[in-house]
Amino acid sequence: MPERRLLPLTGVALAVLLLLIPSTRIDGPVPVAAQVSVPxxxxxxxxxxxxxxxxxxxxxxxAGRVGMAGSGAVIDLDRxxxxxxxxxxxxxxxxxxxxxGGVELAAEVLAEAPCDDLAVIKLESVPGExxxxxxxxxxxxxxxxxxxxxxxxxxxxxxxxxxATPTSGAVLAPLAAERAARIATSGPPLGSMIEHSAGLIxxxxxxxxxxxxxxxxxxxxxxxxxxLAGTGFSVPIARVAELLPDxxxxxxxxxxGWSLVPPDDPLYADLVPAxxxxxxxxxxxxxxxLWVSTVDKGSAAAERLExxxxxxxxxxxxxxxxxxxxxxxxxxxxxxxxxxxxxxGSAARYDTRPGAAFHVELAIPA
Numbered sequence: 001m002p003e004r005r006l007l008p009l010t011g012v013a014l015a016v017l018l019l020l021i022p023s024t025r026i027d028g029p030v031p032v033a034a035q036v037s038v039p040x041x042x043x044x045x046x047x048x049x050x051x052x053x054x055x056x057x058x059x060x061x062x063a064g065r066v067g068m069a070g071s072g073a074v075i076d077l078d079r080x081x082x083x084x085x086x087x088x089x090x091x092x093x094x095x096x097x098x099x100x101g102g103v104e105l106a107a108e109v110l111a112e113a114p115c116d117d118l119a120v121i122k123l124e125s126v127p128g129e130x131x132x133x134x135x136x137x138x139x140x141x142x143x144x145x146x147x148x149x150x151x152x153x154x155x156x157x158x159x160x161x162x163x164a165t166p167t168s169g170a171v172l173a174p175l176a177a178e179r180a181a182r183i184a185t186s187g188p189p190l191g192s193m194i195e196h197s198a199g200l201i202x203x204x205x206x207x208x209x210x211x212x213x214x215x216x217x218x219x220x221x222x223x224x225x226x227x228l229a230g231t232g233f234s235v236p237i238a239r240v241a242e243l244l245p246d247x248x249x250x251x252x253x254x255x256x257g258w259s260l261v262p263p264d265d266p267l268y269a270d271l272v273p274a275x276x277x278x279x280x281x282x283x284x285x286x287x288x289x290l291w292v293s294t295v296d297k298g299s300a301a302a303e304r305l306e307x308x309x310x311x312x313x314x315x316x317x318x319x320x321x322x323x324x325x326x327x328x329x330x331x332x333x334x335x336x337x338x339x340x341x342x343x344x345g346s347a348a349r350y351d352t353r354p355g356a357a358f359h360v361e362l363a364i365p366a
Contacts (some may be wrong), residue, residue, distance in 0.1 A: 002151055011235055040197035046166065050100040052362040053207055055082055056107070056121070058092035070098070070119065071151035071164065071207030073216060074132040080123030083240060084206030085221055086112045089119050089289040091259040091294035097121070098152075101129045113243050113253035115326035117221050118235060119206075120247040133208060137241030141194060141217055145171045149198040149220050151234060152206030169197030171293040172231065193233040194218045200232035209234040213363065252276060252328050257299020260311065260322060262288040280310070280344045283355035287312045287342060288320035304339070304360040314362075315338040334337055334366035 040252040050287030052074045070088030075081050082097070089095055097106045105124055141147070149163045194209065200223040209218035247255050263284045275283045289312035295301050303312075312330035313319060315337035328337070340359045 001166060008258045034234070047100075048131050049133075049150055049166075049208070049210060049214060050164040051129060052133050053100065053152075054082060054130075054266050055098040055160065055164075055203075056082070056088055056095050056206060057098075058089055068092070069152070069160070069203050070205040071203065071220070073206070073208040073219065074130055075135050075244070076248070077126055077130060079248070080107075081110070081245070082107065082123065083120050083219060083247075084121060085121050085219065085269070086114045086117045086119040086177070087207045089121065090114075092294075095121055096111075097123060098160075099127055099130055101127070102162075103127045103129070105331050111250050113248040113254050114234065114241060114256075115249060115254050115329060116239065118219065118243055118247065120244070134239065135216065135241050135244065137238045137316045138217050139217050139237050141171045141211060141212065143171050143173050146212040147171060147194075147196050147198050148210045148214075149200055149204060149207060149234070150210065151200070151204030151220060153201045154203035161360045167199040169199065169232070185191050192239075193235075194236050196232050197230060197284045198232050198235065199223075199230070222321075235301045252365065254326070254333060255299070256329065256362070257296040257301040258292055258305060258363065259294040260325060261293045262321065263289075263291050263310070267316045280355075283310065283342050283344060286355075288318070289313075289341065290319060290322070290325065291344065300365060301365045304362050305341075308344055309340060309358075310342050310344040313338075315339075329364055334364060336361050336363045338362075 027130070040172065041107045052073045054070045054074060055308060056068075056070050060069045068088050068090065070084060072082040072084035075083050077169055079118045085187045089112065089143040090108045093109050095109060096104060097107045097255070098104045105127070107121040110120045110122045123256065147169055149169075151169050152161045152163075154160065154295075174193075174195055196209070196215070197211070200220055204220050204223075208216050209220055211217045217237045219240055220232060220234045222233040222342050223231070243253055255291075287310075289310050292301075292307055295305055311319060311325075313323055314331050317324065317328045319325045319328060338359055343356045343358060
C-alpha cells in the first residue's frame with residue numbers, strides 16, 4: 001500500500017471504499033436485539049460486550065491465500081446478523097466467524113454499502129453463548145467522552161487474538177471539513193465520523209465502539225497514521241442505524257458490484273504476477289486509476305467489467321482513489337454512466353496490448 005494517512009484495519013491491507021454517503025431509502029424499522037444492551041463496562045459487563053463481538057475471516061474467491069481478517073458486532077440473535085466493515089468482506093460471498101467462546105461457524109455476506117464501509121453478514125447458526133448489541137441510532141457522543149473499542153487484532157506473524165481485545169480513549173474534536181477532505185483521498189470525509197484516541201490496530205475493522213456506559217455508538221473503521229497517529233475513526237451508530245433496513249433485507253446501498261484496488265496496494269501485488277505488473281507499469285504511470293480485483297455475479301458491473309480491467313474515469317470524472325469513485329457514484333445514483341479504462345490483463349477481452357483504452361456504459365444503483 002502506498003504511504004497514506006489512513007489505514008484500514010484488516011489483517012491484510014486493502015484500499016477500501018470508505019465515503020459516507022447519505023441514504024434516501026429507509027423503509028422499515030431498525031432491527032434491534034434486546035438480549036443485551038451492555039449498559040456498563042463495569043463488573044462483568046465487558047464479558048457481555050465480548051460475547052457480542054466476533055472475529056471474521058474471508059478468502060477472496062479466485063485469489064487463493066489472499067484473505068481478510070476483521071471483527072464484527074452482533075446486532076440480531078433471531079436472524080444471526082452481524083454488522084462489520086465492507087472492506088472486511090470485500091470480494092467474498094462467504095465468511096468464517098469465531099465467537100468469544102471459540103465456536104467457529106460459516107456466514108453469508110448479506111449486503112454491503114461500500115461507500116459507507118459497512119456490511120451485514122448472516123450466521124448459519126446462532127450459538128447459545130452469543131449475545132447482541134442494541135442498535136439505537138439516537139446515541140451520540142460529546143467531545144471528551146470516554147469510549148472503548150473492541151476487536152480481534154491480528155498479532156505479529158498472523159497470530160489471532162484469543163478474545164476480543166478492548167482499548168480505551170476519548171472522543172476528539174472532529175476534523176475541520178477542508179482538512180478532512182484533503183486527508184481522505186482513500187477514505188470517508190472524516191469530519192462525519194467519530195474521531196477518538198482509542199487505539200485501533202489491524203484486525204479491529206468492523207468491531208464495536210462503546211461509550212462510557214457500554215452502549216454501541218459506532219463501528220470501528222480506520223486508524224490514523226503520520227499526522228493522525230494514535231487516532232481512530234468509527235462510523236457513528238446513527239449512520240449504521242440509517243442503513244440497516246436496506247442491508248438486513250439483503251439490499252446493497254450504492255453497491256455497483258466491483259472491488260477496486262490501487263495498483264500499488266499489497267493486495268494487487270499478491271494477485272498479479274510481477275511480470276504482469278512490469279508490463280502494466282507504463283499505463284499506470286500515464287493514467288492514475290484503480291484495478292478491478294473482483295466483480296460480483298449478477299451485479300451492475302458483471303456484464304460490463306471483469307477482473308483485470310483498470311478504471312480511469314467514471315461519468316467523465318478521473319478517479320485515482322476510492323473516495324473519487326464514491327463521489328461520482330453518489331452524484332449519478334440511478335443513472336447510466338460511462339466508465340473509461342484501460343486493459344490490464346482481463347482474460348476474456350485481452351486481444352490487444354496492455355494499456356489499450358476502452359469504455360463501457362454502467363448502470364449505477366438508485
